[in-house]
Amino acid sequence: MKAFSYVSATDVAAALRAISTEPNAKFLGGGTNLVDLMREEIEQPDTIIDITRLPLSGIEELPGGGVRIGAMVRNSHLAAHRLIRTRYPMLSQAVLTGASAQLRNMATVGGNLLQRTRCLYFYDGAAACNKREPGRGCDAIGGFTRNHAILGASEACVATHPSDMCVALAALDATVVAESVRGVRRIPMTEFHVLPGETPDIETTLAADELVTAVELPDLPVAATSAYRKVRDRASYAFALVSVAAALETSGGAVSAVRLALGGVAAKPWRAYQAEQVLLGAPATDETFERAADAELAPAVAQSQNAFKIELARRAIVATLRRLLTEGSAA
Amino acid sequence: MVEIRMRVNGVMEALDLEPRVSLLDALREHLGLTGTKKGCDQGACGACTVLVDGERINSCLALAVQYDGREITTIEGVGDGERAHPLQSAFVRHDGFQCGYCTSGQICSAIGMLAEHGSGAPSAVTEHLSADTIELSDAEIRERMSGNLCRCGAYNGIVGAIREAASGEAGRDVMEAVR
Amino acid sequence: MTQAPVHSRPAPATAERIVGKPIDRVDGRAKTTGAARYSAEYPYPDIAHAALVHATVSRGRIAGIDAAAASAVPGVLAVITHLNAPAMKPPPPVSMMNLSSLASGTTVNYLNTDEVHWDGQPVAVVVAETLEAAQRAASLVEVTYETLPATFDFAAEEKNAKPQKSDLVQSGGATKGDAEAALAAAPVSVDLRFTTPPHNHNALEPHATTAAWDGDRVTVYDGAQNMYWVRDNLALKFGIPAANVRVISPYVGGAFGGKTMVWAGTILTVLAARVTARPVRLMLTREGVYRTVGGRTPSTQRVALGAEADGRLTALVHTSVTRLGRVGGGPEQVTSQSRHLYDAENILVQQNLVKLDLLPNTVMRAPGESIGTFALESAIDELAGELGMDPIALRMRNEPERNPIDGKRFAHRMLREAYARGAERFGWSERTPEPGSMRDGRWLVGMGVASAYHPSWQFAANVTVRLSADGTVVVRCGFHEMGMGGATAQAQIAADALGVPFEAVRVEYGDTALPTGPGAGGSGQTASIAASLVSACDKLKRSVLALARRSGDSPLRGQRMTGVEARDGGLYRTGRPGLGETYAAILTRAGRDSVEARVGSDTRVGAIAGQVRFMSKLMLDRRRWVKAASGAQFCEVRVDPDTGEVRVSRWVGVFDVGTVINAKTTAGQLRGGIVMGVGMALSEETLVDPRNGRIMNPSLAEYHVPVHADIPSIDVSWLDEPDPTMPLGLIGVGEVSITGAAAAIANAVHHATGRRVRDLPITLDRLL
Numbered sequence A: 001m002k003a004f005s006y007v008s009a010t011d012v013a014a015a016l017r018a019i020s021t022e023p024n025a026k027f028l029g030g031g032t033n034l035v036d037l038m039r040e041e042i043e044q045p046d047t048i049i050d051i052t053r054l055p056l057s058g059i060e061e062l063p064g065g066g067v068r069i070g071a072m073v074r075n076s077h078l079a080a081h082r083l084i085r086t087r088y089p090m091l092s093q094a095v096l097t098g099a100s101a102q103l104r105n106m107a108t109v110g111g112n113l114l115q116r117t118r119c120l121y122f123y124d125g126a127a128a129c130n131k132r133e134p135g136r137g138c139d140a141i142g143g144f145t146r147n148h149a150i151l152g153a154s155e156a157c158v159a160t161h162p163s164d165m166c167v168a169l170a171a172l173d174a175t176v177v178a179e180s181v182r183g184v185r186r187i188p189m190t191e192f193h194v195l196p197g198e199t200p201d202i203e204t205t206l207a208a209d210e211l212v213t214a215v216e217l218p219d220l221p222v223a224a225t226s227a228y229r230k231v232r233d234r235a236s237y238a239f240a241l242v243s244v245a246a247a248l249e250t251s252g253g254a255v256s257a258v259r260l261a262l263g264g265v266a267a268k269p270w271r272a273y274q275a276e277q278v279l280l281g282a283p284a285t286d287e288t289f290e291r292a293a294d295a296e297l298a299p300a301v302a303q304s305q306n307a308f309k310i311e312l313a314r315r316a317i318v319a320t321l322r323r324l325l326t327e328g329s330a331a
Numbered sequence B: 001m002v003e004i005r006m007r008v009n010g011v012m013e014a015l016d017l018e019p020r021v022s023l024l025d026a027l028r029e030h031l032g033l034t035g036t037k038k039g040c041d042q043g044a045c046g047a048c049t050v051l052v053d054g055e056r057i058n059s060c061l062a063l064a065v066q067y068d069g070r071e072i073t074t075i076e077g078v079g080d081g082e083r084a085h086p087l088q089s090a091f092v093r094h095d096g097f098q099c100g101y102c103t104s105g106q107i108c109s110a111i112g113m114l115a116e117h118g119s120g121a122p123s124a125v126t127e128h129l130s131a132d133t134i135e136l137s138d139a140e141i142r143e144r145m146s147g148n149l150c151r152c153g154a155y156n157g158i159v160g161a162i163r164e165a166a167s168g169e170a171g172r173d174v175m176e177a178v179r
Numbered sequence C: 001m002t003q004a005p006v007h008s009r010p011a012p013a014t015a016e017r018i019v020g021k022p023i024d025r026v027d028g029r030a031k032t033t034g035a036a037r038y039s040a041e042y043p044y045p046d047i048a049h050a051a052l053v054h055a056t057v058s059r060g061r062i063a064g065i066d067a068a069a070a071s072a073v074p075g076v077l078a079v080i081t082h083l084n085a086p087a088m089k090p091p092p093p094v095s096m097m098n099l100s101s102l103a104s105g106t107t108v109n110y111l112n113t114d115e116v117h118w119d120g121q122p123v124a125v126v127v128a129e130t131l132e133a134a135q136r137a138a139s140l141v142e143v144t145y146e147t148l149p150a151t152f153d154f155a156a157e158e159k160n161a162k163p164q165k166s167d168l169v170q171s172g173g174a175t176k177g178d179a180e181a182a183l184a185a186a187p188v189s190v191d192l193r194f195t196t197p198p199h200n201h202n203a204l205e206p207h208a209t210t211a212a213w214d215g216d217r218v219t220v221y222d223g224a225q226n227m228y229w230v231r232d233n234l235a236l237k238f239g240i241p242a243a244n245v246r247v248i249s250p251y252v253g254g255a256f257g258g259k260t261m262v263w264a265g266t267i268l269t270v271l272a273a274r275v276t277a278r279p280v281r282l283m284l285t286r287e288g289v290y291r292t293v294g295g296r297t298p299s300t301q302r303v304a305l306g307a308e309a310d311g312r313l314t315a316l317v318h319t320s321v322t323r324l325g326r327v328g329g330g331p332e333q334v335t336s337q338s339r340h341l342y343d344a345e346n347i348l349v350q351q352n353l354v355k356l357d358l359l360p361n362t363v364m365r366a367p368g369e370s371i372g373t374f375a376l377e378s379a380i381d382e383l384a385g386e387l388g389m390d391p392i393a394l395r396m397r398n399e400p401e402r403n404p405i406d407g408k409r410f411a412h413r414m415l416r417e418a419y420a421r422g423a424e425r426f427g428w429s430e431r432t433p434e435p436g437s438m439r440d441g442r443w444l445v446g447m448g449v450a451s452a453y454h455p456s457w458q459f460a461a462n463v464t465v466r467l468s469a470d471g472t473v474v475v476r477c478g479f480h481e482m483g484m485g486g487a488t489a490q491a492q493i494a495a496d497a498l499g500v501p502f503e504a505v506r507v508e509y510g511d512t513a514l515p516t517g518p519g520a521g522g523s524g525q526t527a528s529i530a531a532s533l534v535s536a537c538d539k540l541k542r543s544v545l546a547l548a549r550r551s552g553d554s555p556l557r558g559q560r561m562t563g564v565e566a567r568d569g570g571l572y573r574t575g576r577p578g579l580g581e582t583y584a585a586i587l588t589r590a591g592r593d594s595v596e597a598r599v600g601s602d603t604r605v606g607a608i609a610g611q612v613r614f615m616s617k618l619m620l621d622r623r624r625w626v627k628a629a630s631g632a633q634f635c636e637v638r639v640d641p642d643t644g645e646v647r648v649s650r651w652v653g654v655f656d657v658g659t660v661i662n663a664k665t666t667a668g669q670l671r672g673g674i675v676m677g678v679g680m681a682l683s684e685e686t687l688v689d690p691r692n693g694r695i696m697n698p699s700l701a702e703y704h705v706p707v708h709a710d711i712p713s714i715d716v717s718w719l720d721e722p723d724p725t726m727p728l729g730l731i732g733v734g735e736v737s738i739t740g741a742a743a744a745i746a747n748a749v750h751h752a753t754g755r756r757v758r759d760l761p762i763t764l765d766r767l768l
């Protein structure tokens, strides 16, 4: 790990000042991704600005019925919070299926949003990776691509975003609140992460000097009937091969409200708008669920080793919706 | 160098550290507390689990400077001098280890886990997230302890030890010790 | 199925036998309080830290090294490369008369050569005042290579494999009759191809070494499975007498074969300490373990079985291809169990090898049988399907009286009993044979069985036993404790042999300054030491009796050993309660502080004599007997019909491991093997990029060993019938239970889904 200097910020203004004046500086949340990547020398900041002492650790109800989650809220506290468990159970579940209890006690909401891919070639300094070194090539293509993208990939990069929490946030129409010396900005979750295109090194629409201060959830009644299904290579403590965040409401046998997003399939949490369109108003049956999944996955393209994920995603979508229908919410 | 102070196992320690020193290395190399183990240095095994203000974390991904002013409990601070913590003796009785390398992490993790469960926190296998009380079934213990690998495969013994320590007479002791 | 009764042997007349009891480990407190020190945990005030630089090409020459940036890192003491490293002797040629010559993980003389033989080979070691500086500087060493053509794609090179030649210890192939002809003629047959991927041990403790020189003597703390190999290897490399090297490894944080050989990290730590004249510590990074310590070879296997309609096997063919490194590695005994498990009329087994430019393979828990049983026992299940027979009935139909391949006698064979008991404990009769016929809610349920088989070994062990006038006993033997509970087991054995309380015995181990112990391998450590320990205790008792029988005051006056037994902390006349005296009384009267007995000698001559004795006993035994641990593995899996996720939901394993010394630690060992078997079956795979030979998942996050949530409660039991040819009747327990495990799971998955997966691991994509 390269040597760096450390500052701890105790108020937002100080943190913003520091990030805009210190060259090559990075914010430090729980450190579970940043410290790992620094030890691998993939991240090499000169200054670390510790933001965990910022007063952004609250979860509170908003006047309009939504919920505001401070960026420093630990993943474990988010998952255990009553409001989240009862009103947005898919979010609790998504967070609880991520990493381990120890890591969730450390990881912050802000850090989780900004965690980087687990592509094996991104992690290996000896491999070519356009995300690490733009223009150097992508060794993942033609290599081990079991946990790579089937949607929205480019010739430059086929990596996935590894977060579980973000998949739920994408389904829930969350908004990311970001602040810089220039002011406050609100970014819809679905626009927070970006697809790789020609520039896989650019992963989000957040500017380098912007601090995520909160994530806001809208008042969303359908979310009370929701669940998160994560499919992976062992029963726990593994990243998703495919995951599904789904909320479903029916009335008179037809889908009256739905939210659907996929994880493990793209460089961003994948909001399944195509599928939602098929579902809304259609009879809540396996047949509809299958049609919806097919619509979403029609543009899917497999890498050398991950064709199975297309079928897996299809089945996971159908199974998750079916369970919501028959067994109800995870709450 | 950054000067920090941490209460480690009840003792206030002052350390002068490079910011890049992990909490794990600070404990092992600077304080000589080698009971906490390094199995991967990448957050993937749980051998380095310690308690910070009663919450379990992986000390290998923690920069020590970030924990300035906090209260750290390592395996050396579990139990009361000569008197073993009920989980420690339950681990021995249930043979919840072989090589012993994951054991410190397992025990610290179990203490943190029981506190989390006691506070009503759910897990990924909790059937009803909104339930007020969650029974600590074997499935719950296993899921909640999955951040601690044991390559020797002593999982049955570990679960048995935790189950025993969490219930009955010993269980109350554990909960006392946790609080 | 036969109904042979299964019963435990009655305890011997001596009142309180300690052998067999579920005694808590003697090191339980040390391990649960953090007091147990592993090899990176020995403090030196002036310790320096080392870090390795690994090659990033599979084969080539180092064209240049730029260490300027690394050397400039504050705190760096040395950047050692082939350009400035002192000369070391190359590893010795392999000889059966000097078993420590087997110790080199590779033949590379690290940092004494510009040649690179695998992606990951250490090409430099950096030493610094702090760990952080060492690791940072290591990343700044710039190495350029002239690359040479290399082959590393096992799947592509497999066709170039050559038959393995047989040697004194290992047989590459064997035949009985004409198996191919019998196969062609068989009314029912299967002819199948299986593959298994490379595996890594992933002991939770990464390999770590602390080395400190004092003149031309060096003390080395090293987590090892064979400290003496480490000692002799280091002595040779650094040109000093073996007596000048002391290797200490009281606690080893898991090994599973990965710490059997001497690997680069150990040697380079000692080198770094010599160059910097400082005590040096090196704990490999997890990635460093993958890059410098061999793992299990991948394999492709063919198993073909021919049978009569009644299930009688007429042909059994098992061939394999595994790989070696171009610079080391050994053949994996993949077909071992296929020579012993089934009474086929015609048998052909042959192992084949291909050499690649990869880090050499090494032994890993039950090398050979763990992956060999996967293929054989899956094939048997498939044949049972073809025959419409119950898979246990098919096995029992072919259960041999004598060793199938050569007609030798079995020292011990209780597979029938193991299956009978296992079927009952598991509830095999509940199983409906049709694949896909069992469900629990939405889960598909499957039940599978497989046989476990692992040959038993016994090595030479020197032991001393000292009895003190205060009644305490010290057993000294340089053996290894990686979790098997060796000290606990030997204390139990000594306590029984001497008739003293368990608590009175202390066992010293893990130090080459002790009498030479056996390596921890082949599940042979406990039996090997037990043999010597029991005879040392016998010697000791004779010495003590000699003191007593000469004394006019002793009730043992004039007694011979045959009329005397050890119990209650002393010697007493057999069948005459109260007639005898305590050791304390005898020693005190004789004016002795202690009496010591020794088995084996650590002198040069003694060591050679021991080696020869061991080899000749091995050869003799091999000629007379076939010895093994075996067992029956039963498992139940649940498969998610939507996603193909497999969960192991129940397990019953019944094993024939001879006498069990400690019921608690034995259960733990047996369960541990099954857990590793679950990983092997469902999730473990080392990913070697076929484009460049580089391991791409050198991490516990990406190499999936089982976690708590993957493992159900595992029911293990044993038949407790001593093996008459082994010391105390005991057979090792460390490896047998991983064998058969993957096949039991694959068979259960087939039963649940109708899908037959012949390629490990059985990840969910193979079931979609």
Ligand SMILES: Cc1cc2nc3c(=O)[nH]c(=O)nc-3n(C[C@H](O)[C@H](O)[C@H](O)COP(=O)(O)OP(=O)(O)OC[C@H]3O[C@@H](n4cnc5c(N)ncnc54)[C@H](O)[C@@H]3O)c2cc1C
Pocket: A026, A027, A028, A029, A030, A031, A032, A033, A034, A035, A036, A051, A071, A097, A098, A099, A100, A103, A106, A107, A108, A109, A110, A111, A112, A113, A114, A115, A162, A163, A164, A165, A210, A211, A212, A213, A237, A238, A239, A240, B042, B043, B044, C701
């Ligand atoms: C072994 C292992 C397994 C894991 N498994 C999973 C899994 O299954 N599912 C899953 O979802 N995740 C998993 N994770 C990842 C884990 O969830 C993330 O590492 C964690 O959420 C990151 O949060 P943090 O606070 O620790 O971030 P940090 O590591 O502190 O920071 C990550 C990045 O975010 C930036 N950052 C942090 N906070 C802010 C902010 N407020 N504003 C702007 N930038 C910020 C940092 O500068 C840094 O670039 C795993 C991690 C490990 C090590």
Ligand code: SF4
Pocket: A117, A119, A120, A121, A122, A128, A129, A130, A131, A132, A137, A138, A139, A140, A141, A156, A157, A158, A159, A200
């Ligand atoms: S897929 Fe993306 S992250 Fe992975 S190697 Fe290619 S460019 Fe890098």
Ligand code: FES
Pocket: B037, B038, B039, B040, B041, B042, B043, B044, B045, B046, B047, B048, B049, B058, B059, B060, B061
């Ligand atoms: S050493 Fe920290 S998780 Fe492995």
Ligand code: FES
Pocket: B096, B097, B098, B099, B100, B101, B102, B103, B149, B150, B151, B152, B153, B154, C204, C253, C254, C483
């Ligand atoms: S006891 Fe060895 S890793 Fe758990």
